[in-house]
Amino acid sequence: MSDDTTARLALPLLVSGQAHKEETHNEALALIDLALCCAVEASAVDAPPDAPLPGQCWLVGATPRGAWAGQAGALAGWSGAGWQFVAPREGLRAWDRARQCVVAYTAAGWESGVVRAARVLVDGQQVVGARAAAITDPGQSEGDVAARACLAKVLAALRAHGLIAS
The missing domain is CATH 2.40.10 (Thrombin, subunit H)
Incomplete structure (x- = not known):
């Protein structure tokens, strides 16, 4: 921070004995108006x-x-x-x-458009959380039992993330 401006937004500061302090004050307010709740x-x-x-x-x-x-x-x-x-x-x-x-x-x-979060809540319910471990693909010759087990893991992961209801 210099003696003339604030550290973060470089807003002008008033100094002792300064003439036309209202100009410096109004400039600071105008800059705050730009940055606060910005659109x-x-x-x-x-x-x-x-x-x-x-x-x-x-x-x-x-x-x-x-x-x-x-x-x-x-x-x-x-x-x-x-x-x-x-x-x-x-x-x-x-x-x-x-x-x-x-x-x-x-x-x-x-x-x-980037949203960064540890988790996402909708109406108090977590819908997205941290990434879970990968689910292995069933082998080609493993048959119906392996495919059902893989789908069960996919459904469990979707439920754990709140993307589908339990």
Whole structure:
């Protein structure tokens, strides 16, 4: 963290004896407004739109141009007075309206539509959990008993994952 900005979102800080503190404060609020409960019109966009509305945001693509030059990967928001940018930090998430899914920033960059979890619950019931061990295929000559045993293992695994009822 520098003496002028916060450590995570680089929000401007007020300093002792500063003139026009309201400008610094308002800039910080505008950046918070972009990043908090974020929804973007689209992601991986390289050129700013021609007629953005105040409050609209985009995730800047890898080769930005125009007013977005030098802001690759940033969250870009139109304030009505100009563009404001929030540099992505690991864990930043946004709702992508164009793709209708969550985009999240990781060490590898923005990823779209990926859900990471230890397990998934629906109405309090686990429907997906950790991957179970592989089920071996029955041999060609093993006959009906082996095939039934294999199917029983498949059904048990599906039940254990909550994908079918017990």
